[in-house]
Amino acid sequence: MRRAFFSLANGMLLLALAGCSLSYCGRRSVSHAAPHGEVPPPEVERSPQEPTVQQLAATLQPPTSPLEAGAKAVYRALSPRECQCLAAKHAPLADALDEQRKRLGASRDQSRCFREDKSEKQRAFQASMLLYSALEIRDRAAGSALEAYYQIAGAEAKNDLLTLGVQRGIETLRRAEELKKLGIALPSPLEAYRRRLVELQLQQAQNQLTLEQLNGKLRLALGFGAEDAWRIQADLGVGSGSEAVTDIESAVRLGLSNRPQLSLLRSLIADLDRDTLSSSRAFLQSISPLLALSRPGPNCKLLPLLGKLAHIRPGQEVEVERIRDQLRVFLRERERETEAEIREAAYEVNARRELVVLAGEAAERRQERILDLDKQRAEGLRGVAELDQAHMEWYKARGEVIKEFLGWKIAAVKLKQAQGVLPSECGYVEGLPCENRCR
Secondary structure (H helix, E strand, C coil): CHHHHHHHHHHHHHHHHHHHHHHHHHHHHHHCCCHHHCCCCCCCCCCCCHHHHHHHHHHCCCCCCHHHHHHHCCEEEECHHHHHHHHHHCCHHHHHHHHHHHHHHHCCCCCCCCCCHHHHHHHHHHHHHHHHHHHHHHHHHHHHHHHHHHHHHHHHHHHHHHHHHHHHHHHHHHHHHHHHHCCCCCCCCHHHHHHHHHHHHHHHHHHHHHHHHHHHHHHHHCCCCCCCCCEEEECCCCCCCCCCCCCHHHHHHHHHHHCHHHHHHHHHHHHCCCCCHHHHHHHHHHHCHHHHCCCCCCCCCHHHHHHHHHCCCCCHHHHHHHHHHHHHHHHHHHHHHHHHHHHHHHHHHHHHHHHHHHHHHHHHHHHHHHHHHHHHCCCCHHHHHHHHHHHHHHHHHHHHHHHHHHHHHHHHHHHHHHHCCHHHHCCCCCCCCCCCCCC
């Protein structure tokens, strides 16, 4: 009987294994089928695409020239300070944090508990976190907007040079065509002049696209609607601001005392106690979830119950010191990073200031070359071609001046952003403490 039972069991096991194998094979076959039973597209012979593109291009109407597009655009004046403060004002996440801070300030705990000052202390602690976090966000928003602002100024200046280059290229091509009709040999094929003109026009079109993209991005960052189509007329403020950093150590000290994120960490360290422990742990969790892991509780289940009744948790003081040590480590690391950012930006401000001077001198020498060629130019194409090349080199030299000047301006923005002073320049100082208590 036992043998028959085992034979029957073995048979059922084999059938089960066979069924599993068959079902597995069935699943494999289904996995290779098209998803949702869709029929694949029909097979076709490859057809060349290049003739289709050529035919499509031939049917397109010529677009409005970049010069006309730029001339028709509506420009609105905006100073760097207005740009900075509008960006700091229209920072959605910072607004949400400030709104939350206002709600904390307006609310009052109506419950009757053993320690009425505990909720008030937590409220003040959280309000400080929200305040400094919002200022840090506004600092980044203002810095990004100012960088885009100066990029727009650079693109507009580049457009001016490209316009001059296109006009010069058209004139040179016209003179070359006239000389060719007269049978005078050209130093370069006529097609070379046309190709250079087309390249300049292409750069002009690409620069106009860049201008539209930069203006659209900055308008949204400043709180204007997406339907607005005007362009920003930047004010470079030549002769004001962006001066050389004569005392880098003072710049570092200013940044270490004003950077909102550092002020936040110092405030957390100074006000950390048993009542604010949970808020500090939540802040560490925003940095890394692993930092917020709490210390294991006691094995005795009676101690936590007694702790809740007496508002005392065993080992809580140890946990407070552990969190404080982690905050101190993070503060020191952020101080080192902030100091490095400030020094790098300060060095860049000074270096780019020198580059602006050198680029300006190089542009002046190119202009002097043009004046000499105008005096010495002989009749014929060779004199025209040499003068045209001198003009092109002058345009490039002026472009380098623009590049270095705007790099200088942007470096000054990065310095202020690293110091954390952009929001305070726009009036966002309400609620800041007068001194740091944990240094």
